[in-house]
Amino acid sequence: MGFVRxxxxxxxxxxxxxxxxxxxxxxxxxxxxxxxxxxxHGSALQLLSGILLMVLAPATDADYNHMKLGIKLVVLVVIGGLAISFMRKESAPKWVAPTLAGLVVLNVGLAVFWN
Ligand code: HEM
Known part of the structure; x- marks a missing residue:
């Protein structure tokens, strides 16, 4: 299971x-x-791989902080929701791209600094 993780x-x-x-x-x-x-596409990949890592934790001997994963999940749902809402529009309001960027950086920060 180590390889799967x-x-x-x-x-x-x-x-x-x-x-x-x-x-x-x-x-x-x-x-x-x-x-x-x-x-x-990036959000879908993160959602799928992140959830699989979480669900397989007992089999891979991993011990994750569930509060952290829950917050990362909420942040990711916001990223995906914004992407779905605005990707079909011809132009997006000025705040959308910086917000998406900030949320991605937030999740990287949560992943790395919150142990
Ligand atoms: C924008 C979305 C996300 C980004 C940028 C992101 C980024 C990262 C990064 C950089 C790591 C490696 C941290 C380290 O090894 O120190 C990590 C690990 C992890 N992430 Fe995410 N993540 C995202 C979303 C999610 C979601 C939604 C979940 C699940 C609910 C998740 C579950 C995990 C788990 C379980 C690990 C630990 C993997 C391990 O070392 O075994 N992530 N993430």
């Missing part, structure tokens, strides 16, 4: 990279540019 952490970190890539892409596209679909 490593694989899921690998996928989780690739998903994080995708979301960080989205921050840069959105920055280059300009503040009122449409919200890229990649936000949704």
């Amino acid at each position: 490593d694989l899921l952490v690998f996928i989780h970190l690739i998903g994080m990279g995708l979301l960080v890539g989205m921050i840069l892409l959105q920055l280059m596209a300009g503040r009122e540019a449409p919200i890229n679909k990649g936000w949704l």
Whole structure:
């Protein structure tokens, strides 16, 4: 099961990279540019890999802080919700891209600093 956990952490970190890539892409596209679909794909990857890591914890001998994971889940749902709401619009309000970026950075911070 060690390999499964490593694989899921690998996928989780690739998903994080995708979301960080989205921050840069959105920055280059300009503040009122449409919200890229990649936000949704990155969020879906994080949701799936994160939940699997959590559910498989007893089998992988992992011991996670459930409060932290719950907050990360809520933050991710907000990211996904914003992406779904704005990605089909021709332009997004100025606050959407910086908010998405802030929420991604928040989740990375929670993951790393809250033990
Ligand atoms: C934007 C969304 C997210 C980002 C950027 C993110 C980022 C990260 C990062 C960077 C780590 C590695 C931390 C370390 O090893 O010190 C991590 C670990 C983890 N994340 Fe997330 N995460 C996100 C969402 C979620 C969600 C929604 C869940 C589940 C509810 C979740 C569950 C986990 C778990 C269980 C680990 C520990 C993996 C292990 O070392 O065994 N994550 N996350």
